[in-house]
Amino acid sequence: MELSLQPQSDRLGITVNAPRIDAQAAVKFKDAVHTACGNDHSWIILDLANVDFVDSSGLGAIVSIKKHIGKGRRVDLASLGPAVEKVFRLTRMDSVFRIYPTLDDAMADDAAD
């Protein structure tokens, strides 16, 4: 799973360069993001601008990243397309992430709490 990283002070933007986070991709996605997260940033923003489709396995993988990122660190999301946003809304998982319109919006957010 190819990722683009944008580190900036306390935060790390991770852009997912794949159209689908589905049952086939979920484990590789989770491993790649865990590796990319490292330990240097307290705030991870997953940019899903290039992702058209997330199924329940992909959703579980995204939640897993938040769950296992470690204390004092946060994970949020940016750029959810309509089909991806629908999955988060239906499962109410949109309530456990802050969702930014774009990665730039997240990077420019000074009021992180």
Add this chain to the structure above:
Amino acid sequence: MTRQTDTRYIHTRLQTFADVRHALDDLCHRLSNDINDATKVAEIEIVLAEILNNIVEHGGTSAYQYPVEISWDIGTEIAFMIRDTGRPYPQLRLPAPDLPNCDDLPEGGFGWGMIQMICHAVSYQRVNGANLLRFSFATETLKP
């Protein structure tokens, strides 16, 4: 004008999640020929993805000895039937559609909740060694 009901189908062997991806690609392409609404096709894709992934994940070896039969009638609504020869559903019934509690940061268990929220008239039968799942979508956006 009353729209005639047309039946479409795909028969496909599903052994891996890659097979599911391929089948979904095919299904979405076929659905887009009849449904003039990308949002509706995307919703149907979510439901089909959950059901077909379940067959690969829980169906066991008997699930891919025969093709999975996916058929859909397009009339005043879109009514699907999926037949697979995998293991019977537990207790021979539909799993509860309950969603897991967000506060626990659940890493799975979303599938049936999503299915039941997106489509309606979901029913399950075990017939002659096969699982028969039926479900429907309302649509006002069929192409003439």
